[in-house]
Amino acid sequence: MPLEKMLSANRVLCGTECTSKKRALEALAELISSSVPALKADDLFQQLITRERLGSTGIGEGIAIPHCRFPTGGVSICAVMTLNNAIDFDSVDxxxxxxxxxxxxxxxxxxxxxxxxxxxxxALQGTDYAKTLRGAGSNNALYTAAVAPFKES
Structure with missing residues (x-):
């Protein structure tokens, strides 16, 4: 499934202030819950933190891809967030x-x-894609940059 079908413009946060992995996961859970009311932020946070305890989703190069399963049927959902200040995520590197x-x-x-x-x-590792995302100056620019390489022709 192309990223543009999983990510919507209201599930991006550019230049977020988070001081820890926990706060970042809370912010992501709240962001997703605000656009998908059937998914409760507290439940999402617990799912994300439970998955994170199995092993860090920090894949290196300043990037993390936290992920989990959710009980409500439907399609996969993505959110993207850039941080003003990098945080410890127990990444592989x-x-x-x-x-x-x-x-x-x-x-x-x-x-x-x-x-x-x-x-x-x-797509994120060792390419200009991550650099472009980091350079986005607004939520709209971040969304546009995030989906551009994945658009179906």
């Missing part, structure tokens, strides 16, 4: 994180989400 993509997948989804995670991780 110990680099503080300033770019976070969250991905939520329905519990009954097949393994397509693994392909989506892999495609996103590949």
């Amino acid at each position: 110990n680099t503080p994180v300033d770019l976070i993509f969250a991905m939520l997948v329905p519990e009954d989804a097949d393994n397509d989400h693994l392909q989506n995670l892999a495609a996103l991780a590949e």
